[in-house]
Amino acid sequence: MCNELSPPAELQALVEQLGARDWKVAEAALAARGEAGIAAAIWGLSHPNVRVRVGCAGFMDHHGTDACFAPLRQVALHDPAPSVRRMAIHSATCQECKPCPLTGDLVGLLDEVALRDPNRRVRLHALWGLHRPQDPRAVAALKSILEEADPELQIAAYHALVSQDPTYQGDPIGLHVRVALSDAHKSERLKALWGLRRLPQDPRARAALEQILRTETDPRLRSYAHHALKQQDPNYKAAFDAKARERGIAAARTRKEF
Numbered sequence: 001m002c003n004e005l006s007p008p009a010e011l012q013a014l015v016e017q018l019g020a021r022d023w024k025v026a027e028a029a030l031a032a033r034g035e036a037g038i039a040a041a042i043w044g045l046s047h048p049n050v051r052v053r054v055g056c057a058g059f060m061d062h063h064g065t066d067a068c069f070a071p072l073r074q075v076a077l078h079d080p081a082p083s084v085r086r087m088a089i090h091s092a093t094c095q096e097c098k099p100c101p102l103t104g105d106l107v108g109l110l111d112e113v114a115l116r117d118p119n120r121r122v123r124l125h126a127l128w129g130l131h132r133p134q135d136p137r138a139v140a141a142l143k144s145i146l147e148e149a150d151p152e153l154q155i156a157a158y159h160a161l162v163s164q165d166p167t168y169q170g171d172p173i174g175l176h177v178r179v180a181l182s183d184a185h186k187s188e189r190l191k192a193l194w195g196l197r198r199l200p201q202d203p204r205a206r207a208a209l210e211q212i213l214r215t216e217t218d219p220r221l222r223s224y225a226h227h228a229l230k231q232q233d234p235n236y237k238a239a240f241d242a243k244a245r246e247r248g249i250a251a252a253r254t255r256k257e258f
Contacts, residue, residue: 007040015044018055026055031063038063042071045088050081057087062097069104076109082119089113089122093129107133111141120152120185127156131163139164146170151184155191173199177208186221193224197231205232 006012011033017026018041030037041063044056057075060068069092076088092109095101107130114126127145130138142161145153154175161168176199179192193212196205209229216222230237 005043007036007043011036011040012043015040015047015056016049016052018044018059019047019049019051019053020055023055023058027059027063030059035067038065038067042068045071045075045079050084053079053081053084054087057084057091061087061091061094064091064098064102065100066103069102073104073109076113082122085113085117085119086122086125089125089129093125107135107138111137114145114153114157115141123153124156127153127160130160134164146175149178151179151182152188154179155188155195173202173205177204180212180225181208186218189221190224193221193228196228201232206236209233 007015011030014026014030014037017023018030020026030041033040038060041056041059044052047053047056053075057072060072064072072088072092076085076092079085079088089110092102092104092106110126110129114123114130117123117126127142130142139161142157142164145157146161158170158172158175161170172195176192176195180189180196182189193209196209199205206229209225209232212225213222213229216225226240230240
């Protein structure tokens with residue numbers, strides 16, 4: 001880590017402190033150093049300690065300039081640690097927190113990560129970033145991901161695609177049903193079930209939700225399926241509400257007896 005391009009020892013120490021619990025002190029000190037602090041954080045993106053690399057990428061979330069985009073891109077595509085790649089994607093994507101938006105090819109970077117990164121959470125971060133700006137390359141990448149039929153990514157890809165192209169129709173019911181019934185990560189299945197509460201009534205949705213209530217043991221998945229089925233099937237809602245009223249009346253009678 002020590003060569004003619006290395007920052008002064010004082011700045012190196014601050015960079016390494018970005019990987020510690022008291023990182024906020026180091027962040028403020030580096031930010032106060034202006035371009036020299038930013039250059040030090042860029043240097044820290046190649047530090048052997050993963051936490052330091054995460055801290056340096058995170059520093060660029062609020063303090064990044066155009067000088068940071070190319071290093072962030074390199075890290076997002078090639079760092080061996082998913083946590084570092086994920087933070088680099090976040091810092092490259094989040095423009096609201098910076099003094100000035102970065103002007104690099106963000107869509108090109110997000111497309112590449114969303115299509116090729118081996119880590120689910122990193123790909124999801126890229127997909128969340130593809131809601132904007134509108135770009136035909138993003139539309140093509142998102143449609144490609146939907147065609148993969150990977151339940152881990154389909155809900156995020158669908159919402160990003162609708163944001164990119166409001167005229168896109170597709171088959172949202174079929175997509176949400178597939179993910180809800182899949183063996184995807186629980187968080188993705190919950191998103192699919194939540195989506196079925198907001199989509200038009202459809203017999204495919206009712207059948208899938210009834211199947212989940214018959215076979216699923218996880219309480220959160222069952223709860224989400226129950227509330228979605230109340231929206232999808234008026235008869236189910238009416239029957240459930242009637243039973244709830246009967247239980248309420250019975251409980252009130254019991255209280256009066258005592």
